[in-house]
Amino acid sequence: MSAPEVRGAAVSPEGEAPAGAPLLEVEQVRKLFPLKGRGSVLPLRAAHVPMLHAVDGVDLAIGTGESVGLVGESGCGKSTLVRLITRTLDPTAGAIRFRGEDIARIPASAFARVPQRKLIQMVFQDPTDSLNPRYTARETIAEPLRLLGGLSGTALSTRIDAVAALVQMPHELLGRFPHQLSGGQKARVGIARAIALEPSLLILDEPTAALDVSVQAVILHLLADLKQKLGMSYLFVSHDLNIVRLLCDRLMVMYLGRIVESGPARQVFESPRHPYTRALLSAIPGLGGGASRRIRLEGDPTSPIDPDPDRCRFHGRCPKGQDACTRSSPALVQLAPGQVVACHFPESA
């Protein structure tokens, strides 16, 4: 699946053409965590350390100016994937190409000193937990500008004012500490800090989960607006499909370390082909009332510790699971333009 092809099918508000190679290209990236102290006491088995497969062979591409939504339940590996892309965690295998260069080779410990560091920024889930309580809003926004942007003095304060204006943060609130700000204002500070260095890729981890509905709408509008103004690409991580759909061109659904479905947002939303995507969509509470058409997922997810490679990971919870699903793990197959699904028995369109 190449990104330009997908982008052509995606609904893009800007409608600009993709420029050659995608901005970010993740290829067969894996992250396994060894579970220490759980090795077998049997001498012949002692070498085997159980592994938690957090991210298990994920491909992902984000074009310049594109918004990609990554959805899945907690524990599916979303956050690990994000930490791999932001290079705060080293992958076990795979390539992460950013503007054509493989940044997976740069160790996480050295990533803070490379030029790509400023271009990948992140907005965190809880604006209260992710702001330093002893920094004023101004100091929070100043920190990346000082450390990575090398700004100081008047240039620094001019830039802070400009960034604050971009996120519509009133100037008089910049001297306040987080506890003196409302949830929406704190969210603005978190966004301002992330966009201060004009990154080309902004990763948003549930940016509105901690906000009230009324504020959520404001922040979503702000994010859409900023994307247009600054030409950033977004990777929007969430478990709320309703929100992801509003902001994203393309949607990727993750289940236990793997992408199970991906495609143009509207298409995936309107005709999901993987049973898990169906279940996720049917779980969204709607104003129309939808408890009756809900697809219930029974049981707990398969354990991510040393999963059987020849078995579909969704088997056991899947309403369509059959014997074939326990004999081979399905690969991603293109079922519609830009829409790929990993399922032996995909739903019809």
Add this chain to the structure above:
Amino acid sequence: MDHPVPLLSVESLGVEFRTRSGTVHALEEISFSVGKGETIGVVGESGSGKSVLFYAVLGILDPAGRITGGRAVFGGLDLVRASPSELEAIRGREAAMIFQNPRVALNPIRKVGHQIEDVLARHTSTPSAALRQRAIEALASVRIPDPERRYDAYPFELSGGLCQRIMIAIALACSPSLLVADEPTTGLDVTTQAAVMDLISELAHKRKMATVLITHDLGLAAEHCDRIVVMHAGHVVETAPTADLFAHPRHPYTARLIATTPHGTSDLRSLAAIPGYLPDLRRGDLPACRFSERCDRFEAACTERPLARLDAGQPHSVACRRPL
């Protein structure tokens, strides 16, 4: 919704908090009722007083809070004037509450099975030899797989969804006639949220238990409630049967709230925002209509007392001088 005697009837309830920075007028003139076996949703932004309202009704208000007046009649007893021992006998037995964050609400150093037994031992005459069996039945009733094994689990060993099921098992252990669920699914995944809400709805139906769902998620309320009470800044602004409320919201705030909620067909452009913020409830000069400063239908009379009141006789009633 025409119940001759409601199970819970709250009339003109007021609550204020004394704080260092002044008195917070948290609730004013709150009136609503919950019929037997009925499911109502209480919706509003954070800070609108949804949780405080039920803390006040169940007598678990923070010591800084004070009920300034009104009544909350539950099964013939006015909870506002009830003694602490009467309230203790009611909480957990006749009326139970599920809290927002199950990990915080459960005792972290006590096995979940024992936490269920505690409620049974306090409120029922279950012989102590039968407690364990009853607790395991309670775990099974909320569809916890392998209840015998989970009985011995501590909360940290269980997922968020399982912890919330334990909370539900504790709340329902004594078959209460009223269940108050305060944001029961915040922080849970959509699929887990759906499973937990379906479980609450199903058990409520089966036991003919009245349920109050406190939430800021209109979609969730729409799906699970018969009737909805909309709160804003410590006032009830509108109450109506669910379908009616969404089809014809009459309070400007309700209409705004519906417009900010993303749903199936909306796109980002159609997602409106509510201008302004909740008013500072410490203010001495709070206008009679606390939404007036955010409202586009405002006129001078809106700020004048007495308050616009709900008509208790009507199924759909609105507290607004200029309703839609």
